[in-house]
Amino acid sequence: MGNVVRRVLGIIREELDEDRAGESGESSESQMFNSAGTNSGLHRPARPLPKTAGQALTHETQALLGESNAPPTKTSMLSLLSHSPYGEVSHVAQVIAIPQSLLLQEGRSTGATNAADDLKSEVVEGIDELLDELRQADDQIATYALEQIHSREIILTNSTTRTTQKFLLKAASRRNLTVILVESFPNSHRSAYEILTGRPKGNSRSGEQMNRALTAAGVTVIFAADSIVFGLMTRVTKVILDANIIFGSGSSVTLVGSKLIARAAKLHRSPVLVLGGVYKISPDYPFNVNSLMENGEPSAEVSCMDDYLPGEIEVGKPLFDHIPADLVDLYITNVGSYAPATLYSVVNDHYRAEDTDLDSV
Structure with a gap:
């Protein structure tokens, strides 16, 4: 569970980094455009226009250009567009730039909302890809079976999981x-003995299902x-x-x-080959x-009412073992096979390094 939480945090951080990189790229491009526009004369101070151009502008336009004393003249859009010499484009651009700046300020909130929606959709897409990885992990691990197992081999295992x-x-x-x-013993021995005696009791256990599938x-x-x-x-x-867990140090x-x-x-x-999906590889170090x-409930194996048990005795039923890296030859994951010393690259x-300690997130 902790590994999956770290993977989701990594997806969110990656999308945020890409979003920030895109925003910084857009801001740098806009700065380059503004500097180029300044050098080209689009933002030069207003200067008096020739008489022909002044007749083509309305009273409001002349007021914006600092020529409010000029008498208002009636004009049409056709006459305004007809008088556009090259030297007068800068003054017309100043008039048009004012409502554009207002529109940009009003659209900032809308742009932020769209960016948040885009970021959310990208994160959801990344989580969907992670779910697909979890569903396909066992099948992808099985594709490496023919590379590792040869004919007439004798394989020993104590696992009855779906992955194995x-x-x-x-391979078969x-x-x-x-x-x-x-x-x-003492976790899966009952199902093994029931299959050996041919008298399974109750529901089918994982060991019995595995035996039937392999013999078939x-x-x-x-x-x-x-x-x-x-x-x-x-x-x-x-x-x-x-x-159950694979550590970057090579132990499991x-x-x-x-x-x-x-x-x-x-x-x-x-x-010794150890099977496990990438989601089982943990960045934690087992100090x-x-x-x-973890310990299970020992009452199923040893009854507390037995007379031969002395008082104040502790009975443990371990569920897992820790295998050091020197006892494992190869780890087979859904993304390839790795030696214990190279698992750090998968991690x-x-x-992400900042997600290793979940208590500090």
Whole structure:
């Protein structure tokens, strides 16, 4: 949520900068025009007109030019336009410039309103583009599956999200795969055991839906417990994880149990690929990693009424793990693949420096 707020603030700031740049360009052009007009003699002081031109002007016009003592004469528009020598254009321009300046002053408020409406429409258009990016992020990430996964590979993952499912299905459309799905105790193990026993209870869970989709695509799916991940890693060719948060430093926050998998993969030299849209990449730096960790309700796993539990004991149920940058080989986003050390460039392209700390905005 914080990343999306920063993206929207960046869109507003970008449109404001473009609007100010356009206004400064227009003001500089108007100054150049005014200076050119002054040099050409359009704003020279009024001087007495020849007799022929004075007969062609009305009494009000002569008063504006400083010749109110001249007697009024009757004239027509045809005679006024017929007497226009080159030397008399400057005086006529002075007369016409007066109502134009008044019109410009009266139209300032209308121009400001139109500029605000234009700015609002541009910001709304930018937010619509951001929404399209969020909707298409999973499909765009899946397009890189064929570049990263080859035939007869054994993929290990503990994620049952839609991002991981689309990524594996895209690879399975051209490749022969075997997927090892870790149960991820204590968050997703129930659905894994229900599928293994063939007796799912209640509504279909994400793990069951993923298993059905992959098996329908011809993928061999194997469920495994967290305790045997280290032993299975000798046969695994790639590890795929789904990130909840990705930091510019190269670290990430993923589902609990991912750190165990990433450490085992590093020891066995198995590449670790982390999936995540650009909207998950955060400009924050995790100074305090423990502040990012969330705990769930442990009562579903351990009952508080159990007699064997001693008094005044705290039971935690972590939901996420923090994976350092040295345990990740590649991040796959909807705009390309990046090494952990190059994520700062993505942060600089999508966020403004003044929006990093939301408390100061």
